[in-house]
Amino acid sequence: MQTAEIQRRWLNFFEQRGHTVVPSASLVSDDPSLMFTVAGMVPFVPYLSGLVPAPYPRATSVQKCIRTNDIEEVGKTPRHGTFFQMCGNFSFGDYFKEGAIRFAWELLTTSEEDGGLGFDPADLWVTVYEEDDEALALWKQYSSLPEERIQKLGKDTNYWSTGQPGPAGPCSEIFFDLGPEYGIDGGPATDDDRYVEIWNLVFMQYQIADVNSKTDFTILGELPKKNIDTGMGLERVAFIKQGVQNMYEIDQVRPVLDRAAELAGKTYGENHDDDVRLRVIADHVRSGLMLIADGVTPSNEGRGYILRRLLRRVILSMRLLGVEGASFGELFPASRDSMQSAYPEVASGFDFISRVAYAEEKTFLRTLASGIQILDGAISEAKGGAGSVTGETAFLLHDTHGFPIELSLEIAEEAGVSVDRAVFTQLMQEQRDRAKADAKAKKGQRADLSVYKELRGLGETQFVGYDALNHESRVLGIVVEGAPTSEAREGEIAELVLAETSLWAESGGQDSDQGIIVGEGFEAEVLDVQKPVPGLFVHTVKVTFGSIGIDARAETRVDADYRRGATQAHSATHIVHAALRDVLGPNAHQAGSYNKAGYMRLDFTHSEALSQATKSEIEEISNLAVRSDYEVVTREMGLDEAKSLGAMALFGEKYGDRVRVVDIGGAWSRELCAGTHVSSSAEVGMINLVAESSVGSTNRRVESLVGMEAFQSFAAERAIVQQLSGGLRVPRAEIVAKVEDLSAQLRAAEKKIASLEAARLAEQVPTLLQSAERVGAVQFVAADLGKVGSADDVRGLVIQLREKLGSEPGVVVLAGTVPGDGAGKPLVVAATTASARELGIKAGDLAKRGAQALGGGGGGKPDLAQGGGTDPSQISEALTQIRRLIEG
Template identity: 40%
Template sequence: MPKYMTGSEIRTAFIEFFKSKGHTHVPSSSLVPHNDPTLLFTNAGMNQFKDTFLGLEKRDYSRAVTAQKCVRAGGKHNDLEEVGFTARHHTFFEMMGNFSFGDYFKEEALAYAWEFITSPEWLGLPKERLWVSIYKDDDEAFDVWHNKVGVPADRIVRLGEKDNFWRMGDTGPCGPCSEIFWDMGPEHACDHPKGCAIDTCGCDRWREFWNNVFMQYNQTAEGLVPLERTGVDTGLGLERMATIMQGVWSNWEIDLWKPIFARIAELSGRTYGDGPEAVPFRVIADHARCCTFLIADGVRFSNEGRGYVMRRILRRAVRFGRNLGFTGPFIWQVAGAVADVMGDAYPEVRAELPTIQEELRREEERFFRTLEQGMARLEEILRNMRQDGKSTVSGQDAFVLYDTYGFPLDIVRDVAREHGFTVDEQGYQAAMAEQKARARAARDVSYVTEAQTRIAAHLESVAPTAFVGYTELSAEGRVLAVFDEEGNPTGAGAGSSVVIVLDRTPFYAEGGGQVGDTGCIVAEGLTVEVEDCRKLPSGHHLHYGTVQQGFLEVGQRVEAQVDAGKRRATQKNHTATHLLHKALRAVLGTHVHQAGSLVAPDRLRFDFAHTGPMTPEQIAAVEEMVNGEIEAAEPVTWTEMPIDEAKALGAMALFGEKYGDVVRVVSVGDGWSRELCGGCHVSNTSQIQYFKVISESGIGGGVRRIEAATGAGVIRHLEEAQARAAEAQEQLRGRVKELEKELEQLRAKLAASETGSLVERAREVGGIKVVAGTAPVATMDDLRNMTDVIRDKLGSGVVVLGAVAGDGKVNLVAAVTKDLAGRVHAGKLIKEVAQICGGGGGGRPDMATAGGKNPERLGEALNAVPRLLGEQLGL
């Protein structure tokens, strides 16, 4: 058996091994891919190096090693329902990798891999249990494995293109690959007719854990062309590697999951086991981990794109939580265990935990309310069935529960069974297939919500909306379609929430980071408040709003009016993001590229790739450069041109955008800034008025975020900052007064305590009690008060106290009780004591004060009090 290693130890060992081989450790990139609209989430270690492999980007290193956080869910990865039921399906996982950009190739890559996994100082796996596969025609890889590394020929398996030839796409870099397998042991062999082997059954006995990809060709329309600059891209799954090093069968048994399972058990009062009862634990743990990392990297729950996929993941976890007895939000608490396990390797998770937990808690509360509504609807269906003497929930009812309330078939089935009913599952599948068929017929690309899928199906034969909002903020149009929130065609009266499609509109649909316009749609007797505008891939603008008065129906002629104030503010912020992008690249370097943005009327947010926090000087330089362009009153122009021509001009592409053959290029001045952009902009930079960075922070590995304001937003920010400062100053003053009062009370308590101690230490001189000592007070008044207290406690005697004031000088007080009048003179006594401290003073026979310049002699002066008193008494 291999030596036991934790997941964290494996991750660290991998990075340290390749650093020792001259590789640069590159931190994990964000789960939100930068500048790659083809990806929903980062799903492989090579994603952040894609442009490097394509020759579009140069880095200052030719060897790299990473531990990359990955998510595979949504898009082409639609096996979400498998998570929890299989041994190795996860939504979030870690992929370790080593990369060569035109440096080493097959011989070094395979030798490195073998050394790392077999050397006793690293993983130390026994060689006799390791197998490798190569592409069927890759004799070079066979030679390296067999003749140079020393793997026996009978443990090198040749596989075909499906398994061992990697392609980035229909065209582009590609090449053969070589995988490494661990034999779980003959006791796990299957009964395949041709025998249990990697090239026959591929069963779970053979655990592929490391894939080495050799990019040595470029796939063109004419065929494979050898690359002048070859590369190596490898992927070693951390979870799979941990199962081997920890001697377990399933990924769920490794150490990285145990604290998360323990937290779920603590919250639910249930115990994690190996049977079917383990599935809810696994689903919740996996999905909580995935959502935690996505939120840390800036993803938020929504009805589209990444946010919609994350919502599906969370809701699946909530549904399985129901099996463990959860009736309210709980996943937000599981996130804390995720941060404990993963926070050392990915500090952004720990840093963003408060935000993560708040986002999760809010979304859970929202879905639990939906669950309650769905349960109420299901119970109503069951009551009606009982009254009608039916015993089977119809497939259509089951489908509507899924489509409207997010109820999966298993919940409907479970509840129905509890009431003695069954479910028409064939009818449910038929309804599901019918919806999918409508969706397939209506789209060329994926839509992001079920409602939008239905809307798209209804609009299949309807011409797309003509957008006139670049030049007009008000336009006449005709209502082509009206839908309810679920995407069903409808007419709508006052109070109804609607989705409206017009033949032409000035409303900008959300895209490229710019929010959708708001405003109203009006006609005689009709007012619709428009709260948002989105666009389907088919080109139809969807106006989301509420009917305030009148009745809305298809065919009406209406006036669409954009909220002009909000649009102008949004345009200022959008143009400012272009200036900010350019300034960041000028100040920080050309490695900076956009990783996300939000352009709204009240603010702008810009995410960008950069390795560390900006200094105050860098922020000031960026502000100065942007405001310089604003003050220069540069014209802002836009034009459409072929995309190849735009690229030749140096136009930069925006994050997350997909571009056709003809693109819109927005330019500032004489090409100072030039970007591909479909958004709305000012016509002159002077209209922005002013630009101010409000905050700069990190949101994930290698990604920073700037929040900024323009125009009136800057004034609002400064007024709010001034108000906060005044409020803080007032609070500070109040707190200072409270502390001063507390300090005074503490001093009084301390003084009271000290008086008792001083009285107990009183000495006698000629039959007279004498108290001489230092007092823990700072002022002469406090010293007098303390002297009075001690004199009263003595009843008969002499008191001399000293203290060092705040200015470093000495305060002295002497007091004599009335019965000693004529025998002891306080003024004469204190004068002699003060002289020892380099000072002087005097006063009445019963009470006198003095001061001194030498606090270091205070103890000496007080020790002299009995002697000086004796001299005054003639002793």
């Protein structure tokens, strides 16, 4: 049974039993505490927790999920995958244990011919929480399982909670028995891999508090509405129904594995290490495909870092299989073809997906090449010294260049040296400890969203700011320092929830409005407006006069000048986006934006820097659109109708069934957007594109000033031009030529000075050679050159002196002060002859010792090295320390 067919049967089964079919949410979670959607229930958390009233009594979905906490186990076990799909059925105060158990047993054991999944009851086991006699009795009633195949287990396995105060409850898990050839008898209680968990039924019925651990908490009582949250692992059911060994061999994953094996000239099933690598490749390519399809692009932080890590693990795994060149052009199309029947968007968006993936591969292959050069150098040093690559080098390769320790070990082993694994492990642990401490600190800073539960239960905040800047409303709730209260007093920072508001809450790339909230006997300055949970506007204010109480009449007043600037900037974002697509083509998709009064920032998919001519063309098209005074029309309609009209739905954005469509010049710019806009393009005023930069291997960013801010920027530049024209005594049109002429004269003068400085230093060679003295077994030349032009001059002189020493053991160390703050910056340069290095004297060690005396650091190769510091007065001491090191 194909994976897509299992998905279809699941949704049909529950739809026929009164469940609303809810499409999969994005892998990018709405929950601010989560990076990704990590479970099928995540999109339903506001309903399950009671934070937001559920729009339907029961629902079903097949949710896309990403988990990376066990990424190192991928490929090693039959069940660990980063991307997976969770089939879920949910009840929000509707049916409870009886319905959940009855539905689960019916779907699993109904024959395939009758629309079920066709499991043999003889292969199934069930676990229940040891104190949940109700669930045990229901399993006996609705299933044909003998009592010995319904096992009671404790809180550590069969009690669900988020790990935080809130909803919790017992759960019941369903397992498939793979058979005696896979392990010992005894059921799931043995915790043996023979028994595969395929479905978990969570009975959310209690409110808990005082949570100290997974098993140590206080049950406060039953929830007013008991909920059902279940999850069946689609991949797990698929590998069982398809008769394969693991999730990597199912129809949605195996084609990528086979293509990787073919490229590497390997046969799957012949070598354990190769098999693990092939499974990693198959899993991570699919995960990368689905993440990019949901708008994630590679970067060095957050979600983008996770995607980058997955893609790089694919490249490294291919390399360990012997494939050193690019392979994504073969692997990603294989994954697309396997997934498009379930997710058509991976085919329709493949042009974007492939450009992102291929660009990342190209970039990392270059990075990999430079990392291998570092490792090769470390191996050469190891062969000439300690016989092992340092743990610090291995960690640098892992942390900076993305090398897994396995790759360093393999390459080093082939070269006949080892790697200091103990130091590497220690550094990795220190990094993990820092990451945990950082995560804990960030977790402690998050607001407890439960404080808004009752407020959201009163209904959605109605935004009326499209049509009115001032609006009288009513205070529904007040929160001070994270706790609900009945009053906010003068001088306090408080959060206000109103029934309606004209103040825009930050969203869709548009910053929140500025303004005030006033009422009888009070006034408050609005500092921020946010939507911590869907549908709820929370106004952060400073009470500047009087006090505010619950139910008080309150008027929201938007700062008209700020709103005008914000609408100008938001409409300018749409205009620049359309201009970008005009110039660069339809592949230049918006990948993020931010706008506020007078400023807009737009990220877009493109892998190359824009030339000055291209930037000028985009700016010109944008301002021509402003001058054309296009009508800006905003309409509300269904999502499908909007897409049929060609409205752009942007990657990574989430849309409801009803959407707002903003047209500028008709179809010239037509986008889904809930923000506030001008009524005609001329109102934007002026667009001044001030910056263009990279925000990743596949994304660029343009920044523009808008309206009066754009004019003020041009006016400031005009003043600078006038100053230059007067100072240089040339007409404005000749400024560039004059500056270029002066720059050429300056470069010529600097070159002449450098030549004279080099000649001056070269004249000192005979004197310095005569100053050589024997220290131990080597000829030692050392001197303080005083003030020098540059470090390059010192290095050149050091190399000349070393050559003059010939074949005998010799060391040259010169110090000096290069231009810098105050008295300048001290530096020390050391060089050794080949015969000195045979005695174990390394220039890197000498430079490091000297730099330490100067209050800095240094190092380098055994033949030539350099160090620097902050205290020129310690140059004499630095030379003394180097001499002592040689003596030793």
